[in-house]
Amino acid sequence: MTAALALGDDALVLSHRLGEWAGHAPVLEEEVALANIALDLLGQARVLLSLVGDEDELAYLREERAFRNVQLVEQPNGDFAHTIARQLYFSTYQRLLYEQLAAGDGPFAGLAAKAVKEVAYHQDHSEHWTLRLGDGTDASHERMQDAADALWRFTGELFQPVEGVEVDWQSLHGGWLESVTAVLERATLTLPTGPQSGAWTAGAGRQGIHTEPFGRMLAEMQHLHRSHPGASW
Amino acid sequence: MAAVTADQATQAGAGGPEGADGALAAAFDAAVAADERIEPRDWMPDAYRASLVRQMAQHAHSEIIGMQPEANWISRAPSLRRKAILMAKVQDEAGHGLYLYSAAETLGTGREELLDKLHAGRQRYSSIFNYPTLTWADVGAIGWLVDGAAITNQVPLCRCSYGPYARAMVRICKEESFHQRQGYELLLALSRGTPAQHEMAQDAVNRWWWPSLMMFGPPDDASAHSAQSMAWKIKRHSNDELRQRFVDICVPQAETLGLTLPDPDLRWNEERGQHDFGAIDWTEFQEVLKGNGPCNEQRLGQRRRAHEEGAWVRDAAAAYAEKHSTAHTTARTATVRNGEATA
Numbered sequence: 001m002t003a004a005l006a007l008g009d010d011a012l013v014l015s016h017r018l019g020e021w022a023g024h025a026p027v028l029e030e031e032v033a034l035a036n037i038a039l040d041l042l043g044q045a046r047v048l049l050s051l052v053g054d055e056d057e058l059a060y061l062r063e064e065r066a067f068r069n070v071q072l073v074e075q076p077n078g079d080f081a082h083t084i085a086r087q088l089y090f091s092t093y094q095r096l097l098y099e100q101l102a103a104g105d106g107p108f109a110g111l112a113a114k115a116v117k118e119v120a121y122h123q124d125h126s127e128h129w130t131l132r133l134g135d136g137t138d139a140s141h142e143r144m145q146d147a148a149d150a151l152w153r154f155t156g157e158l159f160q161p162v163e164g165v166e167v168d169w170q171s172l173h174g175g176w177l178e179s180v181t182a183v184l185e186r187a188t189l190t191l192p193t194g195p196q197s198g199a200w201t202a203g204a205g206r207q208g209i210h211t212e213p214f215g216r217m218l219a220e221m222q223h224l225h226r227s228h229p230g231a232s233w
Numbered sequence: 234m235a236a237v238t239a240d241q242a243t244q245a246g247a248g249g250p251e252g253a254d255g256a257l258a259a260a261f262d263a264a265v266a267a268d269e270r271i272e273p274r275d276w277m278p279d280a281y282r283a284s285l286v287r288q289m290a291q292h293a294h295s296e297i298i299g300m301q302p303e304a305n306w307i308s309r310a311p312s313l314r315r316k317a318i319l320m321a322k323v324q325d326e327a328g329h330g331l332y333l334y335s336a337a338e339t340l341g342t343g344r345e346e347l348l349d350k351l352h353a354g355r356q357r358y359s360s361i362f363n364y365p366t367l368t369w370a371d372v373g374a375i376g377w378l379v380d381g382a383a384i385t386n387q388v389p390l391c392r393c394s395y396g397p398y399a400r401a402m403v404r405i406c407k408e409e410s411f412h413q414r415q416g417y418e419l420l421l422a423l424s425r426g427t428p429a430q431h432e433m434a435q436d437a438v439n440r441w442w443w444p445s446l447m448m449f450g451p452p453d454d455a456s457a458h459s460a461q462s463m464a465w466k467i468k469r470h471s472n473d474e475l476r477q478r479f480v481d482i483c484v485p486q487a488e489t490l491g492l493t494l495p496d497p498d499l500r501w502n503e504e505r506g507q508h509d510f511g512a513i514d515w516t517e518f519q520e521v522l523k524g525n526g527p528c529n530e531q532r533l534g535q536r537r538r539a540h541e542e543g544a545w546v547r548d549a550a551a552a553y554a555e556k557h558s559t560a561h562t563t564a565r566t567a568t569v570r571n572g573e574a575t576a
Contacts, residue, residue: 012313019316022304022323023535026543027550028331031300035324042317049313056312080546135556136549143545224311224369231427233312233369233419 002068003164005058006206007108008048009069012059013214014090015041016221017077026080033125037087040118047111060225064208064215071205072154074214078147081133081140085147087126088183093158095119096175100167108165127183134187141188148184149192156197157205265466270396273339281465284458285395286340287356288467290347293333294358296326297351298532302366303375311369315419319372322412329405336397352537360518361448363526370423370430370437376416377490378438378445378483384409385479386449389469398467417486424491431491438487439495446510447518449476455515480508 018038025031049055072090077083098119101112133144159173181191204210225233257276264271271277300323307323310316334344350356361379366372387409390402423434450456450472462468470478480499487494498511520526 016308019307019320022307022320023300024539024542026539026546028297028327028334030546031327032324032331035320035327039317039320039324042313042320046313046317059313060311080543132550132553133546136551136553137545139545140549140552220308224309228311228427228429231311231430233315233422233426 003108003162004048004051006068006162007165008045008052008058009067010073010090010094011041011048012045013067013069013217014073014086015039015045016217017073017075017086018083020077021083030080034083037122037125040115040122044111044115044118051107056225060222064210064218066208067205067210067214067218068208069205069210070154070157071201071211071214072151072158074205074210074217075151075154076213078150079143080129081143081147082150084126084129084133085144085151087122088130088148089151089155089158089180091119091122091126092176092179092183093155093172095123096172096179097165097167100172101165104166106166130183130189131187134184134189144187145189148189149194152192152194152196153198154201156195157201157203160203160206162206265394268392268394268466270399271394272396280461281467282340284462284465285398285467286337286342288458288462289333289337289340289398290342290350290356291358293330293337293347294351294356295362296330296333298358298362298536300326301532301535302362302364302528303372305366306369306372309369310372318415322376322415325408325412329408332401332404336401339397348540352533352540354524354533357522358532359448360521360526361444362532363521363528364441364444365528367440368433368437370420370433371441373416373419373423373434374437374441376412377420377486378416378441379448380409380413380416381483382445382448382479384413385475385482389475392466392469394466417490420490420492434490435492438492442495443513443517444521446476446480446513447521449473449479451515451518452513477507480510484508 015038018034018041021034021038022031025034045059046055049058052058072086075082075086095116098112098116101108102116103109130144133140135141158176159169161169184191200209258278261271261275261277261281264275271281303319303326304323307316307319310319334347337347338344347356351358361382366375384406387402387406391399391406393399393402420434420438423430425431450459453459453471453473456472459468459471463471483494484499484501496511498509500509502509521529524530
């Protein structure tokens with residue numbers, strides 16, 4: 001239960017953030033790509049939340065403290081580089097996680113086997129943009145480095161074991177670091193040097209301790225649903 | 234079936250340039266008359282080309298600007314199912330924009346150039362997208378009425394004389410029909426829901442009905458491009474014919490929805506076998522077209538901002554492609570040289 005909620009909330013919240021790009025993307029192809037990724041994640045969220053209960057009750061009627069997503073996915077979109085850095089960090093994690101889950105025989109094996117194909121595409125997309133921005137112009141290099149640095153402190157939480165998610169967390173972290181390091185290097189960027197987690201971020205999202213922008217995100221997301229109690233849509 | 238290409242016509246053409254032009258024009262006219270498709274490499278009158286660029290660009294721009302009123306509700310969609318449907322729809326619209334820009338590019342213009350004209354206010358987009366989406370029901374009203382009007386307009390375009398446009402419309406119409414049914418189903422759920430939801434649906438239909446009728450353009454006696462477009466078989470039906478068809482389709486659908494259309498003069502005319510309906514406020518239409526509608530500034534402003542704020546991203550992609558294509562070329566050249574040296 002906790003596990004499905006944690007993985008489902010990650011996908012739900014990141015999907016919402018990506019949905020905020022609609023109509024604002026830097027190029028038309030990215031309108032399509034970002035919406036595509038958002039839709040994949042929303043699909044995953046719906047399956048995972050349905051394992052726990054009613055998807056809409058869970059999405060629209062829980063308060064901030066009851067959400068179990070990592071803080072990384074709730075971070076505001078920022079500029080395109082921030083969105084790409086967030087996506088790089090998360091999709092690399094999600095791909096390795098789902099690969100392990102798909103290979104196992106736990107309750108998420110079936111879901112993970114389907115989702116890992118989508119997530120491989122998300123990772124590919126974010127890696128290519130990391131390369132283009134990092135190794136593009138001086139200005140884009142600087143923005144991509146800033147974004148990679150700014151979000152770094154939210155990455156440690158990804159590797160805090162979640163009860164019911166049966167994977168080798170240590171190898172997950174190792175694989176993630178190797179993959180992200182390789183991409184950043186190819187993109188002529190420097191692996192961030194700050195701590196990968198602080199007292200505030202280590203596992204906090206999984207315990208319902210979130211960052212301030214998250215409450216506003218939920219207020220917007222839930223407003224209409226909450227305004228019409230019991231209505232169906 | 235392609236019309237005569239410029240080369241063939243020049244070879245076949247009699248004597249001087251005038252004769253060749255005459256033969257080309259005659260071949261074009263014959264192809265249009267025979268309902269053949271004109272293809273990008275075929276000769277076509279300059280005015281035909283210009284008219285298509287204008288119409289296709291406007292159509293592409295409408296898809297792109299049209300993302301905004303609906304995207305306005307993505308973050309507030311009241312259920313995850315509706316949110317997924319809406320995101321998929323807005324994504325489809327970006328895709329339609331891409332098809333249409335590609336189709337327009339076959340006429341020798343570039344996407345960048347067309348976007349620049351949109352941003353500078355020198356090319357238009359559909360007047361409908363200058364109205365605000367004020368409630369969730371507006372998403373349904375747009376699906377039912379706005380997409381419905383678009384389909385009524387666009388299905389005949391699947392037989393348009395210009396091949397790339399006609400083929401783009403075949404693909405687009407399939408997806409639009411799907412969106413339209415989803416919008417209808419959204420309104421139906423609201424109409425049969427709580428009293429507050431029903432009221433929300435009725436209010437949305439009240440606000441979107443007349444602007445949707447305006448989507449068919451000015452009345453036939455005031456439509457600047459209609460006669461020529463019909464002669465060229467770009468258009469197959471007049472604005473008023475299509476508008477009438479749309480009204481006749483919507484009336485029974487509104488009844489099934491349990492919603493009323495905001496027109497006291499709307500009634501069945503037994504003699505004509507069609508509905509009579511009230512007068513459209515053409516002054517409002519003209520004002521919206523001139524840029525004075527409720528959201529013109531907001532829509533164009535957001536589009537310009539997205540483009541300007543995204544410039545560094547496009548620059549980065551171009552610089553990266555440049556660097557890496559040069560690297561590839563150098564590597565290839567080196568390989569070839571080595572090959573030669575070995576040989």
